[in-house]
Amino acid sequence: MDSNHNPYTKQLPAELGAPAFVDAWKSRALVIGAIFAVIAVILGFLGQAEDGLGWDHFLRAWTLGTMLTWGLAVGGLALLMVQYCSGGKWGLLLRRPLEALSRTLPVIFVYWLVIALFMKRLYLWAQFTTAGDTAAALKNGVLTEIQAHCIDFKRPMLNADMFWGVSLLCFAIWVYYAVRLNALALQREADAPENTPYWIKKFENISGPGIIIYSITMTACAIYWVMSMDVTWFSSVYGLLFLVGQGYLVLAFCIIVAISLSKAEPFKTILRQTEQHDLGKLTFAFVMLNIYLNFGQFLIIWSGNLPGEINWYLDRIRGSWGIVITLDFIFHWVIPFSMLLSRDLKRNKKRLLRVCQWMVFARAFDMFWLIEPNFKDAARNLHFSWGILEYIAVPAAMFSFWLAYYCTRLKARPLVQVNDPHLEEILEPEHANA
């Protein structure tokens, strides 16, 4: 349809950059980050004095913060690639916010370095690096027999060199894709509109293989960084759980960004109710897929009831952890599911925003349940200590600092891609092509 002849078409505003209040978000995030960082350090000392685990809890919570922000950065990159392959107007809205997510990888790398440098405190396999070590630890009762066996058996994969090598390789691959897609997006913008078919093909050809490579690298890192905290356990659906979790998190976060930006131009013009509704539906699908995979894993392991597998769940159910998993189920699935079921809610900016904020929290809560029971002092024994509060303070600080950096990335480019055939459609009144 020729938009020039449709008198009801909206006009794109002249100023396409991020509105000024993004700077205010940044300073607010920095202040909140600083406050929580101070609290985290105090809690570290308190925890250390209480049970000698203060800094251990600090590092575990640090892993949670890393996984959360990492999920946003690489998940954003993945959704960007999916969008280049699938097309769709929802993607035109999110393209710049997603690109900005992918450009936060430097922060994630710094976060990850801390994990790598202190790996001895987080991973049993990093403590006992030779067969002699494990044999001695087994004799002293530090390790159980199955743990000693697993550490020895998995040593070719779970050792410091491989940890560094695989992680660095994965970072290199993500950075390559992020840099390439971001640079090409600018070139495309500068090019003539006639060349659009060439660019669409080009982005497709990069993104298609990129999605597959991403899912492999993402799985590898989820296994090294989180799953290997419990050396005895393995699950073939583990990478997929993180993949879906990232979809859940990134969509929720992007809806927050889009709705918050829509208070001013240019998102005021381009965020239509139709696309907001579509994004809500897509998020709903991820809520469903997420519980499907999580429950599927549980059902299979519960049915098998094998000594090698079931302990992972028992560590996370017994000793009051049952309360956490019940809450997790409610936070993570029941609430977003029953809220997003409503059509009116998905079309209401304020309410959808609240649900998406809740979902970001729920994702962090889920990872608390995933991470903390890996450790001997917490498995089958949920108990209060100062250290456990680090799970609030550290991720809050890390997320805030990351968010501040994200705001600078968001400011770096215009928020709307102009050189795209979908732009005309997004400026039309909603019912023109319903």
Added chain:
Amino acid sequence: MPAREGVYGLLAEFETPGDLVRAAQQARQDGRRRRDCYTPYPVEEAAEAIGFHRNKVPLLTLIGGLMGGTAMFLLQVWVSVLAYPLNIAGRPMYSWPAFIVPTYEWTILWAGLSAAFGMLALNGLPALYHPLFNAPNFRDGATTDKFFLCLEALDPKFDRAETKAYLEKFKPNSIVEVEY
């Protein structure tokens, strides 16, 4: 039902959904209560424009889904705990995780069936006769590429000449008088 005679309404044909929606919105604002839109594919804004926003299908779907899920869960509890208790690998008789998959399937099945049949029950389909099919342009266009607004004669404001002039303002392709 007594046989009806006379004019059913005036049918305006539009080329685009946008034109239809604007006309429908205006007609609603002007207090023309008996009106309906006909489009070849769902146009949600048209439904909203004639004030047809709420219906009971979502509620029926929810009730159907909850009933289906509850029924299947209880059926399994009854079978496993009361009717045919079997010791399966030493698990408790009431092993709820194993009941979830059929419960989920029945929730979807009954939600889907309730949505489909609830929709049919509430919208009056299947209808064997509708006066609008007397209009040739409606027969050809309503399922392909034309968008229709019908202002019905039951409306208190309906007047053949006045309503026709009113519809002319929206510049439709044509205005047809439809008989019962």
